[in-house]
Amino acid sequence: MSKEGHLVCHGADCECQFGTTPDKLSVSTITKHYINDSEGEEKLIATNKEIGLPFEKKTFGTCKFSYPNKPCIPNITEWQDFYDKISYKENGGNPLLEGSKSICAIAGTPCVSITFHGQVAEPTASNFEETEEEQEISQQINPIPTDVEANQKKKLGFKAI
Numbered sequence: 001m002s003k004e005g006h007l008v009c010h011g012a013d014c015e016c017q018f019g020t021t022p023d024k025l026s027v028s029t030i031t032k033h034y035i036n037d038s039e040g041e042e043k044l045i046a047t048n049k050e051i052g053l054p055f056e057k058k059t060f061g062t063c064k065f066s067y068p069n070k071p072c073i074p075n076i077t078e079w080q081d082f083y084d085k086i087s088y089k090e091n092g093g094n095p096l097l098e099g100s101k102s103i104c105a106i107a108g109t110p111c112v113s114i115t116f117h118g119q120v121a122e123p124t125a126s127n128f129e130e131t132e133e134e135q136e137i138s139q140q141i142n143p144i145p146t147d148v149e150a151n152q153k154k155k156l157g158f159k160a161i
Contacts, residue, residue: 005117007083008096009035009043012118016104017111019060019072025118026056029091036119043118047093048079048100065107074112075105 010027027044035045054076063072079102082094098117101110 005098006119007035007117008046008098008100008114009118010046011043012046012096012098012114013116014055014112015115016060016063016072016074016107017113018063018065018104018107019074020064021059021061022115023055023057023060025050025114026054028054029093030088032090033088036121045088046096046118047088047091048082048096049091049093050096051076051078051102060112063106065111073106074102076102076112077105078103080110 008025010025012025013022014025015022025046027046027050029049030044030047033045034041034043036043053074055074058073060072060074062069066072079096079100081100082096084094087094096114098114100114102112103110104112
């Protein structure tokens with residue numbers, strides 16, 4: 001089953017409906033596929049093969065499901081609602097989406113959800129550089145001179161209308 005939404009990556013925020021604190025997803029089943037990471041060092045794409053205990057702190061605090069208030073140590077058996085139109089050869093997994101949920105062996109239900117997909121926009125200098133062609137097109141679309149152009153025209157003796 002595939003749904004829409006952002007792809008999930010290493011460091012995504014997750015929570016268990018029976019836990020008391022959130023934890024971050026730790027991707028360990030894939031090593032080559034990054035997203036939203038210009039250096040390709042931190043944001044590995046999370047897949048439905050992140051099972052067992054794929055979280056940084058390895059706990060969601062205290063478990064409201066177990067008695068009496070035992071530590072919430074999840075045991076993920078499977079993920080639901082992942083993107084099934086892509087499969088990675090490296091681990092045979094499909095990417096997780098922000099709407100994906102996982103089933104915990106303790107609760108037996110899809111109780112672990114993703115509250116933030118983990119992607120953060122990181123613009124680089126090249127995102128802000130304009131080529132001469134782009135400047136020329138911008139000038140044709142909007143012929144109002146910029147402050148720099150207006151100052152240059154003043155130096156040359158042009159008067160503003």
